[in-house]
Amino acid sequence: IGQTRLTMGINEYNFDWRLAAGDSFQTPEVAMVYSTTGLNGMSQAYHDLLRDRVARSRYKREPRPILINNWEATYFDFDANKIQSISDAAAPLGIEMFVLDDGWFGHRNDDNSSLGDWFVNRNKLPEGLADISKRTHDKGMRFGLWFEPENISADSELYRAHPDWVLGVPDRSRTLSRNEYVLDFSQSDVVDNIFEQMTAVLDKVPIDYIKWDMNRNLTEVYSPHSDSAHEGETSHRFILGVYDLMERLTKRYPQILFEGCSGGGGRFDAGLMYYMPQSWPS
Structure with a gap:
């Protein structure tokens, strides 16, 4: 009675960061609010804090x-x-935007292939995404597109070219979830490749909205490109790689409304809201 106990800071599970002389490490910030009106007041205070002080999108109050x-x-x-x-x-009903979901890329006809191959499936859309975008905009509607940038299918051109770009312990089995693996976003080459693939689409097609999905959790969080002394940095470097990709995309396309879907909002954090002013909490 009369005591207050606070727990905060970086998750220490499987975390170890080596600092050489002269190096630095930036810890995550702690966001705190105070309420004199209980949990409801605290919830509203967090809403205002995240919307006004964290989200930087032009859409945060639209x-x-x-x-x-x-x-x-x-x-x-x-x-x-x-x-x-x-x-x-949809258009005569007052629907304002059409979103093209999973299946527009690679040779994806089910969830067994093509994550990591972010180019148009010409068998389905022979005229490409620009045709769908134009048809949608001609209806007076905005056009949105689905991506799952952090994951990869074994049946993909990217995996066949770079099987070492997947999180996993060498010579050990890896866990499939929704028939997909997780890309090693702790490596800048991986982030650069996905950025280049996405911009190849977004530079050419008028897109108003991106639904950014992440349909699995991280397992076997080990980078084949790290050494044992720095392997404890992989999970933290992974999310820094995700932020790096989001930073580059949101700066390059400030007109796009980004939504974090992530398996029903299961991976929401305040850092994501800095780049994406809404999450899908299904």
């Missing part, structure tokens, strides 16, 4: 567009005309 997403209407089975039929039905 009303969100009413959108329709093709995922549960089509799953992976769609073409340009099927997408057009959804837009045709």
Whole structure:
């Protein structure tokens, strides 16, 4: 009674960071609020703090567009005309944005392939994403697109070219989740490759919104490109790599509204809100 106990700071699980002479390490910030009106007041204070002091997007206080997403209407089975039929039905109802979900890239017809291959599936969309974007905008609607940048399928061109770009312990089995592995975002070459693939799409196609998904947790958090003395840095360097990619994309495309989906909001943190002013908490 009469005591207050606070626990804060970096998660120490599997964390070890070696500092050589003259090196520095920046710890995560602690965001704290105080409420005299209980948990509801505390929740509202955090809302205001994150919206006003953390989120920097132009969209942080704008009303969100009413959108329709093709995922549960089509799953992976769609073409340009099927997408057009959804837009045709949605536009007269006042729907303001159409979002093209999973399945537009590589040769992805189910969830067994193509994550990591962020180029258009021409068998489904022979005229490309620019055609879908134009059709959507011609309806007076905005156009959004789905990505899952941090994960990779074994059946992908990227994996076949760089099997060492996946988190995992050498000579040990790796855990598949939703038929995908996790890219080693602790390595700058990996982040650079995904950035280049994404910008190749975003530079050419008018896109208003990105749904950024992350459908699994991290397992076997070990980098094949690290040594034993620095392996404890991998998980922290991974999220720094994620932030680096988000930083570059949001600076390059300030007109895009980014949403963090991440398996139903399961990986939300305040750092993500710095880049993405909304999360999908399904």
